[in-house]
Amino acid sequence: MVKKLQKMAEKKASSPAGLFDSQLAATVRESAQQIWLAGLGAFSKAQAEGGKVFEALVKEGVSLQRKTQAVAEDKIGEVTGKMSAMAGEITGRAGQHWDKLETIFEERVSRALNKLGVPSHKDVDALIARIDALSQAVDKLSKASAKPADGAAKAPRKTAAAAKKAAAKRTPARKAAT
Template sequence: MVKKIQKAGSAAKPTAAAFNSPLSGAIKDSAQQIWLAGLGAFSKAQEEGGKAFESLVKEGMSIQRKTQAVAEERISEATSRVSSMATDISSKAAGQWDKLENIFEDRVAKALNKLGVPSARDVEALIERIDALNRHVQSLGSKAPAKTAARKAAPAKKAAPAKKAAPRKTARSTKAA
């Protein structure tokens, strides 16, 4: 250890002899020991510092993996929320679009009805009536040959000649007269 140096009673300036004295040797030894202790501490810190650095790197990698996993989880949650919101919005928009389309169709149908244009239901009803009449005509057509044969067998009566109707007077004919 470093030895204590007692102060000399005189306040004289040190001389060259004073530097070669045992006191100066003790100071040199003490300085040498301090230097060696510093080198030893540096060496120890360097060895342990490398180990500490490696352990810090490993711990940092572990923390990075954990934070990445948490971040990916949060991102997937946010993505699922956004996609569900988008699905909800698109379904609401589709519902609104259907309502708008129905309103438009109703208004067009009313306008066409006022103009006298038949609706699709009216056309379908007419088609059904035509089909029913066709079936009825066909059923009558299959019975018709028997009736026509009966008519041919009966004597034919002459029909009385039809009288001609008198011509009507129109607005033009009254003006000309």
């Protein structure tokens, strides 16, 4: 069969149309050979430079990752700052409301204790002041009675009478204070 194909090719090569076909076939073969060699060269070059290209892509990826992380950290910092400010504002508002609530509670407890007849802090302070004044008066009277004089017997009676008058005056004040 190969011999038959060779004879047919020789017949065509000797005819004018066959000459054109053989030149065309040779050109096509040459062109195909060049394309094949170009492909092999490109493949070889890609293999040789492929590692370099890969390394360059890795470097670019690392650089891009760092930039992305920096931007993300900046955004996280901004959001954290905003959230901290909002939390501080809410804490301040809550503190104000808590102070109002505490004041209302204290007022109501004070009113309830007053209705029950429990003296307030002011009432106790007033009583302490009165006790101090009375103590000073008693001290003065005791020092005055310790002096030997002609009117020593009369002096205690006057002080006792004065003490009764003072006690009578203070009784309405005590009721008003409670």
